[in-house]
Amino acid sequence: MSAMFSQNPxxxxxxxxxxxxxxxxxxxxxxxxxxxxxxxxGSTLAISGNDFTIIAGDTxxxxxxxxxxxxxxxxxxxxxxxxxxxxxxLVLSVVGFAADGEALKERxxxxxxxxxxxxxxxxxVKACAQRLSTILYGKRFFPYYVTAILxxxxxxxxxxxxxxxxxxxxxxxxxxxxGAAASLIMPFLDNQVNFKNQYIPGSGEGHxxxxxENIPLPKDEVEDLVKDAFDSAVERHIEVGDGLQMLIxxxxxxxxxxxxxxKD
Amino acid sequence: MFRNNxxxxxxxxxxxxxxxxxxxxxEAVKQGSVVVGIVSKTHAVLVALKRNAEELxxxxxxxxxxxxxxxxxxxxxxxxxxxxxxxxxxQSLSSxxxxxxxxxxxxxxxxxxxxxxxxxxxYGKRPYGVGLLVAGVDETGxxxxxxxxxxxxxxxxxxxxxxxxxxARTYLERNLEKFVDCxxxxxxxxxxxxxxxxxxxxxxLTVENCSVGVVGIRGEGMKAIEGFKLFDGQNVKQWVDMVxxxxxxxxxxxxxxxxx
Amino acid sequence: MNxxxxxxxRPRDDxxxxxxxxxxxxxxPTQHTQRPIVTGTSVVALKFKDGVVIAAxxxxxxxxxxxxxxxxxxxxxxxxxxxxFGGDVSDMQYLDRLLNSLDIQEAYGSSGHxxxxxxxxxxxxxxxxxxxxxxxPLWNQLLVAGLDGESKPFLAAADLxxxxxxxxxxxxxxxxxxxxxxxxxxxxxxxxxxKLSLEQALEAVKESMKVLFYRDARSMDKYSIAVITxxxxxxxxxxxxxxxxxxxxxxxxxxxxxxx
Numbered sequence: 001m002s003a004m005f006s007q008n009p010x011x012x013x014x015x016x017x018x019x020x021x022x023x024x025x026x027x028x029x030x031x032x033x034x035x036x037x038x039x040x041x042g043s044t045l046a047i048s049g050n051d052f053t054i055i056a057g058d059t060x061x062x063x064x065x066x067x068x069x070x071x072x073x074x075x076x077x078x079x080x081x082x083x084x085x086x087x088x089x090l091v092l093s094v095v096g097f098a099a100d101g102e103a104l105k106e107r108x109x110x111x112x113x114x115x116x117x118x119x120x121x122x123x124x125v126k127a128c129a130q131r132l133s134t135i136l137y138g139k140r141f142f143p144y145y146v147t148a149i150l151x152x153x154x155x156x157x158x159x160x161x162x163x164x165x166x167x168x169x170x171x172x173x174x175x176x177x178x179g180a181a182a183s184l185i186m187p188f189l190d191n192q193v194n195f196k197n198q199y200i201p202g203s204g205e206g207h208x209x210x211x212x213e214n215i216p217l218p219k220d221e222v223e224d225l226v227k228d229a230f231d232s233a234v235e236r237h238i239e240v241g242d243g244l245q246m247l248i249x250x251x252x253x254x255x256x257x258x259x260x261x262x263k264d
Numbered sequence: 265m266f267r268n269n270x271x272x273x274x275x276x277x278x279x280x281x282x283x284x285x286x287x288x289x290x291e292a293v294k295q296g297s298v299v300v301g302i303v304s305k306t307h308a309v310l311v312a313l314k315r316n317a318e319e320l321x322x323x324x325x326x327x328x329x330x331x332x333x334x335x336x337x338x339x340x341x342x343x344x345x346x347x348x349x350x351x352x353x354x355q356s357l358s359s360x361x362x363x364x365x366x367x368x369x370x371x372x373x374x375x376x377x378x379x380x381x382x383x384x385x386x387y388g389k390r391p392y393g394v395g396l397l398v399a400g401v402d403e404t405g406x407x408x409x410x411x412x413x414x415x416x417x418x419x420x421x422x423x424x425x426x427x428x429x430x431x432a433r434t435y436l437e438r439n440l441e442k443f444v445d446c447x448x449x450x451x452x453x454x455x456x457x458x459x460x461x462x463x464x465x466x467x468x469l470t471v472e473n474c475s476v477g478v479v480g481i482r483g484e485g486m487k488a489i490e491g492f493k494l495f496d497g498q499n500v501k502q503w504v505d506m507v508x509x510x511x512x513x514x515x516x517x518x519x520x521x522x523x524x
Numbered sequence: 525m526n527x528x529x530x531x532x533x534r535p536r537d538d539x540x541x542x543x544x545x546x547x548x549x550x551x552x553p554t555q556h557t558q559r560p561i562v563t564g565t566s567v568v569a570l571k572f573k574d575g576v577v578i579a580a581x582x583x584x585x586x587x588x589x590x591x592x593x594x595x596x597x598x599x600x601x602x603x604x605x606x607x608x609f610g611g612d613v614s615d616m617q618y619l620d621r622l623l624n625s626l627d628i629q630e631a632y633g634s635s636g637h638x639x640x641x642x643x644x645x646x647x648x649x650x651x652x653x654x655x656x657x658x659x660x661p662l663w664n665q666l667l668v669a670g671l672d673g674e675s676k677p678f679l680a681a682a683d684l685x686x687x688x689x690x691x692x693x694x695x696x697x698x699x700x701x702x703x704x705x706x707x708x709x710x711x712x713x714x715x716x717x718x719k720l721s722l723e724q725a726l727e728a729v730k731e732s733m734k735v736l737f738y739r740d741a742r743s744m745d746k747y748s749i750a751v752i753t754x755x756x757x758x759x760x761x762x763x764x765x766x767x768x769x770x771x772x773x774x775x776x777x778x779x780x781x782x783x784x
Contacts, residue, residue: 081329081332082332082491106361109359110357117329117441
């Protein structure tokens with residue numbers, strides 16, 4: 001007689017001999033085995049100076065332990081009028097899920113291009129930074145799985161770096177490392193760019209120690225810092241390597257440098 | 265112009281097979297100041313005469329850059345032209361986005377042609393009151409296209425539309441064979457000369473009232489293009505000066521012909 | 525006994541168990557691909573001096589069953605490019621139909637404009653990314669081989685997530701682990717690839733196919749191979765792996781029951 005009790009827990013107890021459960025619900029939710037994200041590894045880094053900004057990224061693209069490509073840039077010029085982006089004044093770096101990064105880059109680029117077309121002047125970094133935030137937040141519930149960094153020169157000609165989380169919260173910073181080796185590079189930057197934990201020798205004991213004065217670094221010194229940061233990251237992180245791409249923004253324009261990194 | 269029973273909308277033919285609203289739209293093109301376009305083996309140029317509505321106002325915008333590889337000049341209702349150019353901008357951006365390719369000119373011009381045509385076949389719509397010259401380069405080289413409110417588009421070697429453009433067209437027809445092998449500078453000068461022909465008696469070409477747009481190819485493939493560039497104000501001085509000198513000789517020749 | 529009309533003519537639950545009415549449902553939730561069913565394995569490709577060599581075997585597997593042994597996984601596009609498909613075969617066939625209609629659309633009307641391999645790859649990656657963003661992926665890994673806008677060899681990959689990358693040599697699936705190291709030996713970078721001859725490239729790709737057949741259980745010894753140069757596409761769809769050597773097989777110890 002147990003078969004008189006339906007399998008359906010909602011209808012336990014004496015029941016009709018046929019199943020009266022609603023014909024549409026087949027019981028339980030279908031499990032989605034498709035996961036729309038992946039991590040393509042790599043790291044990016046941006047440092048702003050008095051009259052320049054440097055944004056850099058390695059050029060390795062990975063899937064798990066495999067290397068997809070040794071040259072797959074994640075630092076892009078944004079909003080130029082030509083396909084070569086020669087006259088661009090903004091730089092975007094994206095690290096995380098490369099397909100989302102590419103989509104985000106193209107969307108921002110189209111928006112900045114339309115801005116120039118409609119207003120007859122290039123977009124400021126500040127405006128672009130705000131806009132990028134709203135783009136990311138617009139996909140709050142299906143985010144672009146990327147850490148973005150936007151760089152350029154502000155209205156006063158000073159270097160500007162804006163960093164983001166995947167859903168659009170952002171702030172302007174002196175420097176920022178993102179991606180796979182962010183946790184390796186960022187402390188190095190804190191120490192070498194913002195002089196954290198550097199004190200003037202013999203200036204006191206304990207908390208009385210005087211901090212080293214914070215001065216903006218010159219461009220060539222920052223370039224060397226970037227190289228060192230990546231050489232170190234390559235040594236200790238398997239997803240970082242192959243090549244280092246650096247975009248250096250000054251009032252003269254954007255200079256691109258490529259340096260080989262270890263390919264192991 | 266007299267009214268008749270067949271010009272209330274753009275969907276009704278007259279017994280003579282004419283659509284008056286479309287013809288009136290073409291009249292709007294003839295009200296606009298003249299624009300000239302010429303194409304050679306390597307370049308396509310647009311030259312436009314700008315008007316200022318009154319002494320105190322600025323000069324109107326006659327040439328619009330659409331994308332790296334193309335631009336347009338307009339004669340007629342500027343606001344209608346802006347709608348079309350916005351659409352063309354969208355189309356060219358989306359071509360670059362989905363294919364990573366500069367949109368072929370013929371396809372872009374066809375798309376605005378189709379848009380204009382629908383306006384002539386739907387009740388309650390109004391034809392665009394503007395004519396366009398679209399100049400640009402694509403994989404098949406430099407091109408110049410003419411667009412009319414009727415939705416008609418055609419590829420041209422040289423073309424002039426707008427007020428008094430007949431004079432400019434006459435100049436272009438006379439010099440037709442020369443254009444093919446012209447370099448960039450020569451082509452602009454030809455354009456300005458054509459423009460000058462259509463000028464009213466008391467008018468001169470000045471840096472204020474001239475706009476020039478140039479686009480061309482440098483070599484094989486789309487990577488080696490000279491992107492569409494718009495010249496205004498002092499940037500057109502070099503060419504305007506050349507034409508100002510050149511025409512004195514031409515004028516003499518003309519007068520001699522008349523004498524003999 | 526049950527007298528309700530709903531139960532008339534139905535098998536009794538107490539005798540036959542609960543009636544499975546799931547087959548009656550046709551208005552259920554829309555279903556999306558959650559996993560590939562009939563699959564193709566690796567595609568391998570290598571750039572050389574004048575173009576690209578690409579290869580894939582002719583097997584479509586149903587799980588571990590070698591289900592279809594004559595499935596061509598290299599598809600031509602517009603006589604300019606070849607797309608090599610790994611992953612779900614029905615999605616491959618859908619994409620093939622999509623590309624055919626795109627080809628027709630592009631060739632229709634305006635002449636002189638074609639989509640090159642780079643354009644095609646951009647387009648395919650947008651299709652794949654759109655579908656993954658709709659949670660309805662096309663379950664493929666694909667390689668696009670051909671020439672770019674400057675007629676230089678072009679090779680790039682795209683997958684079901686919309687991820688794209690390009691490299692002198694590429695391989696999908698098992699090939700990424702087994703073939704890619706061999707291909708990178710002959711072409712570690714773009715410069716090395718640009719010095720490879722067709723013969724060298726063919727040899728490296730055929731060697732890769734052989735290694736894959738030895739070690740990939742979902743592979744087959746019948747394969748397709750295509751060479752894309754500016755002169756066109758040379759596609760062979762019924763190649764047989766040559767010079768196989770299974771001499772090593774009886775040297776293998778330690779698997780299954782054969783312990784020493």
